[in-house]
Amino acid sequence: MTYTLSTTIALPWAEALELTRDALSAQGFGILTEINVRSTFEAKLGIEAADAVGEYIILGACNPALASRAIAAEPEIGALLPCNVVVRRSNTSDITTIEAIDPETMVRLSDAPAVKEVADDASSRLRKALATLSSTGLQGG
Template sequence: MAYTLTTQVPLPYAEAIDAIKAALAEQGFGVLTEIDIRKTFTAKLGPEAGDSVGDYVILGACNPNLASRAIAAEPEMGALLPCNVVVRRGPDAESTTIEAIDPQTMVQLSSSAHVREVADDAGTRLRAALAALPL
């Protein structure tokens, strides 16, 4: 099973981050965390590690209504939240890749009908956010 929803955009890295944040907001998601992997790798592992990963950020996106429903259905679902969205561009890339966790991954871990409903809703919203990006 593929575990991400992925698209490529012809935008520069910083513009792609702004575009996905706006598209997520339109779907009711806020960004709770922003982890700059390149910066972290450079600081912890050295410049070569940072350079090899290229521009890479993990956005922790959360739709409070969906998160509330998932946690109410199964409190353990909090371990899978927020929905991670990756924006990355390798050193020689001509486009920027944007990937979101496929919420159906939650369904693989739970037999709850309520979790399935939340995953379906989240998946629809994340797909819409990715589809709103310029291709």
């Protein structure tokens, strides 16, 4: 089962992360949370675990208007929010992978028509953000 939308780009790590934030922002998503998995692994599990995961950031992206509509339609849907966007790269790669949860996953869990409308809109916006990243002309293979 596919549950993410993804792209890859061949840019320096910090630039790839910043461009991801910018692409999400251009589609109306703010970043509510940021989890640095590498730092957490290093602090809790040691440097070997951190090195094994490489650079790995989870961005909790939220479009407030879409989130409001989804929660109004089905309050339980908040358990699936915000939309997680992973920006990751292994220590041995020059390619950064950006993966977003596919909002259409919510549709499989809900019968509410309004949730489908929100998921369609969110999916379109996330696809546009990923396309923006891909169109840098520097995507990886």
